[in-house]
Amino acid sequence: YPPLTTIPPPAKYGGRHTVTLIPGDGIGPELLTHVRELFRFCCVPVDFEIVSIDSKSTSDDDMNNAITAIRRNGVALKGNIETNHNLPPSHISRNNILRTSLDLYANVIHCQTLPGVRTRHRDVDIIIIRENTEGEYSSLEHENVPGVVECLKIITRKKSLRIAEYAFNAARQNGRRRVTAVHKANIMKLGDGLFLQCCKEVAAGYPEITFDSMIVDNTTMQLVSKPQQFDVMVMPNLYGSVISNVCAGLVGGPGLVPGANYGKDYAVFETATRNTGKSIANKNIANPTATLLASCLMLDHLRLHGYASMIRKAILATVSETRLHTADLGGQGTTSEVVQSVMREIESKGPRTSEQI
């Protein structure tokens, strides 16, 4: 996709922002409709430009449309777009196309145990920073000899430095003490070795932050036995996918954790584990917490911190009530009950405009 040479002016008029909304497939459309309802209820000054992508079609028009819309608005909120495994390999995953063309190189997932959700581990608080554009997800595979497939994993110095720089800076800004790089450099000596070396170089510029590294198999074992030892973790693409799903499972499941994809000029927000949820679509049993928290992350990004904290407090209060837990948390609540409860929380506790005078 041709790179845009200049960035267009921002889409904020009369105090209202315009944000691209990509419903996606499965539970995406349903949950994003709830987000829109909630925003209307709270009078959030955000207008959504809805761009649908038909995952059944093989043409690229929908994707180009969506990417242009995100380039115009700068910020997007999306559901996951399904990738059909049966289509030929030239059909690259749509989510991947989005991430690479907008160069959203950092995927940031903050896994925290939420009060009120019973999990096997307590006091988990990990920030995972995953390189989002290269690594194993380069979509470069070929079959030179029939029956023999070569799948290229690309690690570049530039992108590794970039993600390491982002990770250390995020650690510094959030007051974190330790950054762990996750790798498999004993096997992929050059590939992950380069990644590790870049992390070490960047670490030298941040003396107050301890840097260590851990091999991915050891990491996953430590995560399921003693997750409290981790603070910030930085890793290439595939390990990031695995580790973020493990951590999401530790804190309560895929329905609870939001994720953010940041690039230099654009930001796209979605759930951390990027599930399509086709089996639970339209049954009113999906957990909306992850999508709602992702929309709060988006509000924070747009610097609407008042609204973001108001909605977040309401969500956390709702999640603490066990009788409203949806099926994935072991309860029997429905999606709409959860959203209604969030709205009721906001209504009872939120500020009244005239009182601010």
Add this chain to the structure above:
Amino acid sequence: MFCSAVQGEFGRLKRAERFVLRSSALLQTQKARTCLSEVNLSNKIPNVFRSCLLSCFFLCFSPSLLTSYRYVTVVGKHPRYKIAVFLHICGFGDRVSGPPRFQPLGARALSLTAAQSSAEAPPARADSTFKVTMVPGDGVGPELMTAVKEVFKAGDVPVEFEEFHLSEVQNMASEDKLDQVLTSMKGNRVAIKGKIHTPMEYKGELASYEMRLRRKLDLFANVVHVNSLPGYNTRHNNLDLVIIREQTEGEYSSLEHESVKGVIECLKIITREKSRRIAKFAFDYATKKGRKKVTAVHKANIMKLGDGLFLQSCAEIAELYPKIKYENIIIDNCCMQLVQNPYQFDVLVMPNLYGNIIDNLAAGLVGGAGVVPGESYSAEYAVFETGARHPFAQAVGRNIANPTAMLLSAANMLRHLNLEYHSNMVSEAVKKVIKQGKVRTRDLGGYSTTSDFVRAVVANLRYRPV
């Protein structure tokens, strides 16, 4: 000051060349204007000395320049001295050095006027009262505002008005008042105003109050909705146009001077940044409202560089919107087409002066200045007013003004505040009264007064407070 010293010393040399330094930002600050940049230098001075003089000149202006960073052009009659001097060569520090070591990600500036972004508004709620600044203005403004207040009271609309009587022609002109209005607008973020009349005489201030309000709040986009009223027939029925006008630069830059006695130069400023901004606004507006075509109006055959830049910016931004058709048309042809076949236009975008003309022309097509609502947007603020801005001083006290435009604009304001129900209630009531045709003010051919019309609107509001 410095320039007078230079002028004194070299003024008597013959064949003096004139360097006229202009800065669009400099002249906006009052004190910089007073030490206006007119330096008479002779071509006998060696180049080195000249450049030293110029750099000293910039340095002495540095305090005011640091606050607003714009380009500065040095224009002279002799081609050798036509230099464009940019502030960064004078080394105005950290504003223009490279990006900081770490840039926050996904951080496109959320507003081009970052200097103005006030503290974030506290979250509003759907069931609370909204505060709105109201500036009635001159002429029939106060009467129209009374109409709005009456309708809002009858409809139980949860909006509280903070009124300011600001005027340049009546004896209420003061800088304090202007500052008060600005603070209130910045706090409330939404305002409704009438026209603040601009006197014709030059009283020492080239920029009118309205212009200054617009610049300070950076209300760069003016949107006028030209919709035919159902029930009122004009020569062109079922018209649905949107006119988007760049409101802060162009011919309204308030930069005029008399270099030679009897010869006035009036500067029209077109910048790439502002042209892109208004073009993006126009296309975003079209996308949001589902419009199909955006037409840029210009006179680039004559003003090749100025309007040419505007056109180029529009074309660049149009590439980001493949679903919207982009056309351009010259202003004279546009005016003719508007009166012959206005249905060919959908959304029009244009610089300042053409916008003024086309606004009024289009308002005339659907029924006049009393019928067309308009609003002005900046990144942070929204100001609602009539589309065609006239104080209509002849009608003051006679109760004949048409409040339709102001009421429709107030309905738009309610929609902006997310009060959809009340917005629809007010606009439907107004449209119903016009459609019924029994109560019409003079400009629409009837004999009713403003108060009759307001009473009819109130009677038609569907909401009845218990």
